[in-house]
Amino acid sequence: MILVYAETFEGKIADITYELIGKAKEIAKDDEVWALVIGKAEIEGFGACDKVLHVDDERFNNPSLHRYVLKKIVEMYRPKKVLIGNTPIGIDLALALPTVVSCLDLNSTAKAISYGGKVFVEIELDCGIFLINKGSFQPLKVDGDVKVEKIDVDVDHEIELIEVVKPELDVDITKADVVVGVGRGAQNIVDLAEELAEVLGGVVGASRPLVDQGILPPSRQVGRSGRTISPKLYLALGISGAMEHVEGVKAKNVIAINKDKNAPIFRIARYGVVGDVEEIVPLLLEKIGGE
């Protein structure tokens, strides 16, 4: 059996769940595909699965307890493969079992991306946990009846969810048509990036290092632990393009400027410039601003 972990938060099933079901069905052959839903959630779109295990208990609305539920389920049902989204919730479900992190493909071998997006790793592994990056597979969301088995699971560990903090946003970067992204290589020209964004009618976004350093607020962070943007144009300045960041970029067009010609950001860029942002951005601003 292949088990798909259905990621839930606040009662909602995360979209990546259906991407995992799509891949699970493709590789299952004669095996069954089961989905595991933990906590209160509406079971929908699981028509392609052979069964849904539902641990229907509001204690588990706290996703930090899901790893202990999964551990029990794995011991009980011994799935061959467990497919989990490589998300802030999913990655905490890695157990002390063979686990492939940042998985991009899964057939007879698993393909992962590592070393900041600079190396693909092919791993031969028949059984284990696969933490799969968002957007790797086509979603398969099928309406219709599916057998739902409700089960009770007890966990021993004490992790209590006290509060969900949703900071107020100074700006919603997910709605912008143009996002000028600044990374570590552009930390000295954030003011110019802001000017450029203004001229282009857009907003400034950032990769994690700039948010971590307090240069820009968390509302500006693009990526797995930030926000997913889908602008017409993403202008990536001095951003290396680690998977963490790139997963949050669903732009129609990406232009990247980076000193390192091997920077992974160029893999998603339609246009690229190998060069110093501190030299090019002021000139670009002159040309664009001179309209």
Next chain:
Amino acid sequence: MIGVIVRAVPDLVEGLEIEEREVVPYKYIANELDEYAVEQAVTLKEKYGFCVDVIGLANEDAYDDIDEALYMALAKGVDNAYKVLIPKTTSYSIAKALSDFLRKYDLILTGTLSVDEYYGVFGAIVSDLLNIPYVGGVRSVDIDGDYAIVKKELGGIYLVLKVKKPAVFGIISLEKPPRYVPFSKLRKIMQEREIEELDLDIEEVELNVKFIEPPKPETEFIEGSPEEIAEKLAEVIRGLIK
């Protein structure tokens, strides 16, 4: 007591040589998120007076390179520094060999992931082996009696969790930028302090893996003088946002 794991990892800025069975870095540095874990531990020490140990993990090639990060941790206020020579093996093997040593800590902190971690999540494995709670993606840790209060990042929002100690936390960011250590202080620590080597029996496990260089991107590169590049870029941008 707090134990912090710091791993030596390839310096991605310096580049890598990708061979089929091996990735050869030009240089090693401490994993950035592990250094955040050190920072978090030092903040807790300042607030509550905990004893903090740092445990460096490095392979043969990085065994000397990890010293700088360990001395830096001592300079920031960590009490003891240890290091472990690790063979070519899996995170599971390392965690298993280290778990007895780690059992004494109330909190074990490390980075949520290291840059070269594609097989297993080290902190999560340690917690399973010790049968204690694990939370990754953590940006701050505080203490409330027998519990730790952590903030876990969740895509623009965060969860506040109350976790029974002992526990393992994977750190992903900091609420304040890391503190600055003057070079003179670091030099003094390097003269005065020693790093203790831990001799652990780590089982060597060879994984069946193949390393591949990702295909070259199909990017259209804009070339020329900076002036020419800016001119062409402006034209491209105008076309794309029309």
